Amino acid sequence: MSLSRSVLWQTALRSQLLQGAWNFDRMQNLGWAFCVAPALKELYPDEGRRALALRRHLEIFNTHPYMAGYVLGAALKVESELADGRGEAETVSAIKARLAPALAAVGDSFYWAALRPATVMLGIAWLWLAPHPWHLWAPAVFLAAYNLVALVLRMNAVEAGWTKGEGVAVHVASMGLPAAAEGVRQMALVLMGALAGSLGRLLNPLSNGKAPLVNHFLFLGSGLVMLLMLRLGVRPVVLLMLCTLGCLMLALSLAV
Amino acid sequence: MLPLGTLFLLSAVAGLLGLDSTGAFQIMVSRPLVVGGVFGCLLGHPGAGLAAGSLVEMLYMAGLPVGSLVPPDGVAAAALASAVAVSLAHASEVRGAPYAAEALGLIASVPAGFLGARAEVVQRTLTNRLSRSADADLDAGRMPKVGGLLALALGLAWLRGFLVSAFCLDLGLPALAVLLDHLPAAGIHALHWCFWLFWLLGMAVATNHFWERRGLKYAAIAALLMALVGARAAQGQFGVLAAAIGLAMVSGWWRWTRARRGEMA
Numbered sequence A: 001m002s003l004s005r006s007v008l009w010q011t012a013l014r015s016q017l018l019q020g021a022w023n024f025d026r027m028q029n030l031g032w033a034f035c036v037a038p039a040l041k042e043l044y045p046d047e048g049r050r051a052l053a054l055r056r057h058l059e060i061f062n063t064h065p066y067m068a069g070y071v072l073g074a075a076l077k078v079e080s081e082l083a084d085g086r087g088e089a090e091t092v093s094a095i096k097a098r099l100a101p102a103l104a105a106v107g108d109s110f111y112w113a114a115l116r117p118a119t120v121m122l123g124i125a126w127l128w129l130a131p132h133p134w135h136l137w138a139p140a141v142f143l144a145a146y147n148l149v150a151l152v153l154r155m156n157a158v159e160a161g162w163t164k165g166e167g168v169a170v171h172v173a174s175m176g177l178p179a180a181a182e183g184v185r186q187m188a189l190v191l192m193g194a195l196a197g198s199l200g201r202l203l204n205p206l207s208n209g210k211a212p213l214v215n216h217f218l219f220l221g222s223g224l225v226m227l228l229m230l231r232l233g234v235r236p237v238v239l240l241m242l243c244t245l246g247c248l249m250l251a252l253s254l255a256v
Numbered sequence B: 001m002l003p004l005g006t007l008f009l010l011s012a013v014a015g016l017l018g019l020d021s022t023g024a025f026q027i028m029v030s031r032p033l034v035v036g037g038v039f040g041c042l043l044g045h046p047g048a049g050l051a052a053g054s055l056v057e058m059l060y061m062a063g064l065p066v067g068s069l070v071p072p073d074g075v076a077a078a079a080l081a082s083a084v085a086v087s088l089a090h091a092s093e094v095r096g097a098p099y100a101a102e103a104l105g106l107i108a109s110v111p112a113g114f115l116g117a118r119a120e121v122v123q124r125t126l127t128n129r130l131s132r133s134a135d136a137d138l139d140a141g142r143m144p145k146v147g148g149l150l151a152l153a154l155g156l157a158w159l160r161g162f163l164v165s166a167f168c169l170d171l172g173l174p175a176l177a178v179l180l181d182h183l184p185a186a187g188i189h190a191l192h193w194c195f196w197l198f199w200l201l202g203m204a205v206a207t208n209h210f211w212e213r214r215g216l217k218y219a220a221i222a223a224l225l226m227a228l229v230g231a232r233a234a235q236g237q238f239g240v241l242a243a244a245i246g247l248a249m250v251s252g253w254w255r256w257t258r259a260r261r262g263e264m265a
Helices: A005-017 A029-043 A047-057 A068-083 A090-129 A134-155 A157-174 A177-199 A213-231 A236-254 B004-019 B032-043 B046-059 B074-087 B089-094 B100-139 B146-182 B185-210 B213-232 B238-264
Strands: none
Touching: A005 A029, A005 A068, A005 A134, A005 A157, A029 A047, A029 A068, A029 B100, A029 B146, A047 A068, A047 A090, A047 B100, A068 A090, A068 A157, A090 A134, A090 A157, A090 A177, A090 B032, A090 B046, A090 B185, A090 B238, A134 A157, A134 B032, A134 B046, A177 B185, A177 B213, A177 B238, A213 A236, A213 B185, A236 B046, A236 B100, A236 B185, B004 B032, B004 B074, B004 B146, B032 B046, B032 B074, B046 B074, B046 B100, B046 B185, B074 B089, B074 B100, B074 B146, B089 B100, B089 B146, B089 B185, B100 B146, B100 B185, B213 B238
8 A cells, every 4th residue: 555645745844843752662653653643544434443553653763864764665665565554564563673873873973973064064154154144144054054955855855755765775785875974074173273363363362452463372272272181082061160260360360 | 131021922932843853854944053043033133133043052062862861951042141132232231241141141041942852752751641542542443633633742842942941031130130230340341252152162062963074174274274265255255255154065066976986986
């Protein structure tokens, strides 16, 4: 039995609320059940069989929210075969358990650890370097850059999962997201370097830009010391407190 | 202290934006940079709100919501930081340290972020009951109303964001205003200097997040090039911005194609 295109679209739209009822017991299970509800209604007109299927989909489930569409599509493909009387009920749970962690790892490293912070840095670069009043568009620049990539990939995920079935993992691997994550992370690192180079002169707190060059180096040097401490595992919050204490002691010693 | 209507509006908006962080859509309107801009607009000073929001953003950049880990609540933190930066800007200017309020906002945002994370843990624990109630319905031979349960969970998430922000803004703003008024001159100036050091700290956190030995030399080249270009350009020019983004994109593209070739091989 095949699912109609409108049901696949409903599933894709509903997947935006996958984590709406995230809980420690079974994580995204309620959100997952909400996503598959229209498909189950179409596949199982009989309420008894639908209740059995829904119980399968209320099991524990957790993956990256953007990658869930692929798992949804693939699981619905298996579910449709099951509705036709082919295959075993355990296959649905098995495919979810097999795909979810693998795709979560890809999603975490691409979306959370690379694309999001990199586009945030793009927004911050815009805030710092764009002329007044264009700098106020920084959040819009960040949102546009991030969602241009994320939304397009996300909305196509359910259909790709439905088309490829269990082979969706190969399809995701062929998209080259780990390589893209490497590129995005390098882009962000170089953007950081460019920001540091263009703002070092402007961020001198003691002199309004009139101090000797050595002050600029001292200022940027303190940034390097912070970076070193972060590399050694000191938490940013601890450094925040140390900065505050250091400034307070400096102000007291200078008797400002 | 904020008027009751404004406090309600700000908390309600914070609750709505907070839904985006986990529960709904995740189109990133819950990031501190965006929250700072929205709060700055609502309070009449978008620039100050954005500056505070971007500081919080860089500080929280490394917190990833992986698995069941609940990172500090960026919405509550940015809401308080930007509200402090806008509301207390005049008080810090009068005392000759215009950026003291923004630094104070960032310091205050740390406990607000942790409070928000604790509240989220409680909210997720309460949501366990909704998951169990769906099972109970099936056991009783009824079809559970999954959509209704999800709406209830989203309502709970909104309420959590609303309450945390209302608590932080209602208690935090007056307390910080009193603190700013009564700090000795040295303390005010220390906060003013802190603002600049916090930018550096934010950049250090971001660099640490993206740290990779192979990419460092390109970042250093970009820093040198931009220092040369920046020395000749006035502050805030599209040319400097375009050069920075262009350098970053070329470098990222080059790395991506090499990594892709490696994957293919």
